[in-house]
Amino acid sequence: MIGHNGRYSSLAALLGLLTVLSICGADTYAQTSATDQNSSGVPDLFPLTEHRRTNIQIVEQLKRNHYEKKKLDDQLSSDIFENYLSSLDRNKTYFTQNDIASFEKYRFELDDSLNKGDLRIAFEIFNVYQKRLTSFLKFSVDLVKSRQEKLDFTKDEYLDIDRENASWPETQETQRALWKRRVKAQILSMRLNDKPAEEITETLEKRYSNQLKMVARTKSEDAFQLYMNSFTSIFDPHTTYFSPRTSDNFNINMSLSLEGIGAVLKSEDDMTSIVRLVPAGPAAKSGELSPADKITAVGQGSTGPMIDIVGWRLDDVVSLIRGPKGSTVKLQVLSKEGDQESTKSVSIVRNTIKLEEQAAQGRILELELTDAGVPTTTELVSRSIKLGVIEIPTFYIDFKAQQKGEKDYRSTTRDVKRIIAKMKQEGVDGLLVDLRSNGGGSLQEADQMTGLFLGSVPTVQVKAARRDANIFANNGQQVAWEGPLAVLVNRLSASASEIFAGAIQDYGRGIVLGSQTFGKGTVQTLIPLNRGQLKLTAAKFYRVSGKSTQHRGIIPDIEFPTLVDFEEIGESSLDGALVWDVIEPIDYKKEYSVGNRLENLELNHQKRVQSNPYFTYYKAISEKAEENKLKKTISLKESTRLAEKQNEDKWRLMVENNLRVSTGKTAATSLDHLEELEEAEEPADADEDLGNETQQSMLTFEKIEDDPMLEEAGRVLRDLIKLDPSGERGRELASIK
Numbered sequence: 001m002i003g004h005n006g007r008y009s010s011l012a013a014l015l016g017l018l019t020v021l022s023i024c025g026a027d028t029y030a031q032t033s034a035t036d037q038n039s040s041g042v043p044d045l046f047p048l049t050e051h052r053r054t055n056i057q058i059v060e061q062l063k064r065n066h067y068e069k070k071k072l073d074d075q076l077s078s079d080i081f082e083n084y085l086s087s088l089d090r091n092k093t094y095f096t097q098n099d100i101a102s103f104e105k106y107r108f109e110l111d112d113s114l115n116k117g118d119l120r121i122a123f124e125i126f127n128v129y130q131k132r133l134t135s136f137l138k139f140s141v142d143l144v145k146s147r148q149e150k151l152d153f154t155k156d157e158y159l160d161i162d163r164e165n166a167s168w169p170e171t172q173e174t175q176r177a178l179w180k181r182r183v184k185a186q187i188l189s190m191r192l193n194d195k196p197a198e199e200i201t202e203t204l205e206k207r208y209s210n211q212l213k214m215v216a217r218t219k220s221e222d223a224f225q226l227y228m229n230s231f232t233s234i235f236d237p238h239t240t241y242f243s244p245r246t247s248d249n250f251n252i253n254m255s256l257s258l259e260g261i262g263a264v265l266k267s268e269d270d271m272t273s274i275v276r277l278v279p280a281g282p283a284a285k286s287g288e289l290s291p292a293d294k295i296t297a298v299g300q301g302s303t304g305p306m307i308d309i310v311g312w313r314l315d316d317v318v319s320l321i322r323g324p325k326g327s328t329v330k331l332q333v334l335s336k337e338g339d340q341e342s343t344k345s346v347s348i349v350r351n352t353i354k355l356e357e358q359a360a361q362g363r364i365l366e367l368e369l370t371d372a373g374v375p376t377t378t379e380l381v382s383r384s385i386k387l388g389v390i391e392i393p394t395f396y397i398d399f400k401a402q403q404k405g406e407k408d409y410r411s412t413t414r415d416v417k418r419i420i421a422k423m424k425q426e427g428v429d430g431l432l433v434d435l436r437s438n439g440g441g442s443l444q445e446a447d448q449m450t451g452l453f454l455g456s457v458p459t460v461q462v463k464a465a466r467r468d469a470n471i472f473a474n475n476g477q478q479v480a481w482e483g484p485l486a487v488l489v490n491r492l493s494a495s496a497s498e499i500f501a502g503a504i505q506d507y508g509r510g511i512v513l514g515s516q517t518f519g520k521g522t523v524q525t526l527i528p529l530n531r532g533q534l535k536l537t538a539a540k541f542y543r544v545s546g547k548s549t550q551h552r553g554i555i556p557d558i559e560f561p562t563l564v565d566f567e568e569i570g571e572s573s574l575d576g577a578l579v580w581d582v583i584e585p586i587d588y589k590k591e592y593s594v595g596n597r598l599e600n601l602e603l604n605h606q607k608r609v610q611s612n613p614y615f616t617y618y619k620a621i622s623e624k625a626e627e628n629k630l631k632k633t634i635s636l637k638e639s640t641r642l643a644e645k646q647n648e649d650k651w652r653l654m655v656e657n658n659l660r661v662s663t664g665k666t667a668a669t670s671l672d673h674l675e676e677l678e679e680a681e682e683p684a685d686a687d688e689d690l691g692n693e694t695q696q697s698m699l700t701f702e703k704i705e706d707d708p709m710l711e712e713a714g715r716v717l718r719d720l721i722k723l724d725p726s727g728e729r730g731r732e733l734a735s736i737k
Contacts, residue, residue, distance in 0.1 A: 440495030451477025519551030
């Protein structure tokens with residue numbers, strides 16, 4: 001089972017969502033030659049003989065073992081039909097209404113074809129797609145090379161941002177008009193980023209020409225994998241067929257032997273975008289990449305040429321980014337700031353992500369006793385409150401060392417237990433477990449670590465299809481911390497993180513703070529096939545309260561603002577995600593309760609954030625993002641776009657300066673000046689050779705500074721301590737007015 005690992009489930013995006021622009025060769029099916037040329041010059045593809053057996057195996061596995069019971073009938077056939085067309089042409093750019101009309105006769109035949117392993121319909125549609133895509137790329141090359149200077153950027157012309165719900169082009173003329181607008185949009189975007197005409201021509205001509213070469217070399221294996229995943233994703237987005245090549249890549253990543261940058265990627269609409277950054281990985285340490293950033297080009301070393309990768313298949317992009325430890329990879333990245341897209345170059349030194357770099361770490365957060373900052377009671381009361389913060393990037397365990405019987409093998413629970421013991425010596429008044437961006441990991445460790453705060457109790461239910469739920473309980477685990485507790489999460493907290501936070505919330509053991517979590521509440525298993533393998537969703541997680549963690553995730557007791565777009569990141573953003581539901585709760589005792597104090601905690605929190613410059617900043621950016629999401633089209637008129645960019649830049653400078661002035665920093669006169677100021681203010685890099693074990697052996701923990709979210713979480717925990725009359729420290733602090 002691997003589904004309890006949020007990082008592994010995200011690798012479905014890395015290796016399972018195959019772009020249709022593939023590197024390939026020639027295959028045969030029965031007696032028909034794959035080298036027969038069609039009018040576009042692209043060879044037709046035909047299924048391999050082995051594909052029939054693989055197809056039937058996948059159908060049988062889904063019928064027998066998938067969590068979601070679906071009948072392969074005409075209704076499902078229609079859904080697969082729509083999903084396949086969307087996988088090929090989501091933005092309705094390549095197929096015409098005539099094409100769709102000619103495919104319509106197959107809408108209710110795919111169920112019968114899949115049951116028999118008959119792939120002729122799938123390949124017929126794919127071959128038409130190849131022709132249309134080739135025509136578009138040839139049209140684009142011609143437009144960029146010979147007709148670019150005739151493009152009029154003074155016309156009031158628009159392009160739909162998302163054509164998923166648009167109509168298919170009615171005629172070839174309307175289709176070519178759409179193609180022209182698409183190319184104009186790319187040219188205009190580069191012009192707005194101050195690219196000279198010669199560079200725009202060279203970049204786009206090379207991009208389209210390279211994609212033409214890749215289309216011409218597409219393999220039957222690529223078409224088969226795309227069709228199979230259009231079928232499997234009807235069940236849920238984490239059920240994925242891996243061809244032999246992508247299966248090998250998946251196994252490399254599962255073994256953690258891959259040396260690279262530590263970023264989980266996905267492919268959508270010809271673009272490679274970042275899903276999330278692996279904690280302690282080179283990409284995360286750079287501080288220059290964020291989820292939803294798009295990678296447009298990759299270069300090797302400090303002087304190697306940049307290779308445009310727009311339209312590349314995902315595993316080829318991964319191969320290009322992958323490289324030996326110590327080598328440098330350059331990425332050209334497209335980031336969206338407000339309504340505009342900006343390009344930047346990022347250099348990252350590849351490295352192996354070490355266990356100790358992902359290990360739990362302890363730090364100290366010291367806060368004022370009151371929001372005013374001045375205590376008004378006797379000298380016997382400490383003038384500050386000391387909180388222990390335990391950062392957990394992932395739930396890990398050294399399985400090999402454990403199996404060998406090594407006494408001191410590393411695990412999350414063991415490391416956290418040691419940190420807690422040391423923090424008790426430091427005299428901390430409360431603990432804050434920081435699970436922000438923790439994508440999951442070992443279910444065993446999430447279960448065991450929960451016991452450090454709750455003792456030997458049930459923690460999570462795992463329910464397979466058509467079976468009773470299996471209850472996980474950390475039998476024999478001793479409580480390591482009985483004091484006040486808070487858990488901080490965000491949208492990128494997933495899977496095992498949600499299990500821990502959900503158990504703490506259900507038992508009322510502590511308060512959960514932050515933003516709604518990812519919602520990854522399914523369990524996957526790998527099934528070998530005669531050709532490749534199938535990753536199949538076999539079970540779901542449920543909390544002791546009976547609530548699923550799937551789709552909805554964990555809703556914090558007190559919510560903080562988030563800069564993550566929930567429509568782009570999270571289980572609810574994935575097509576076909578399994579629903580949130582409820583099963584029978586476990587008979588558990590809620591021995592703790594913060595519920596009757598939540599109203600006061602929320603009230604104090606809201607009073608603080610109204611005047612907190614960081615939270616004002618977060619709110620402004622979040623509101624702007626919501627405003628920009630309402631836009632359905634982009635203008636292709638250069639003067640309009642320039643005016644929009646100037647307004648966007650003016651707004652961004654204002655928001656940044658409001659924060660800077662409020663926090664005692666110098667206001668910037670321009671965005672370029674802002675960048676200079678921020679570079680000058682960056683602290684020197686910490687000693688990277690200082691490992692986690694060395695840090696934990698220090699006499700004192702590092703103190704936390706400049707983390708507004710964590711500091712506010714600490715203030716909420718401080719208020720919780722003051723509102724707890726049962727604790728000695730709570731009674732002492734409660735006297736402070």
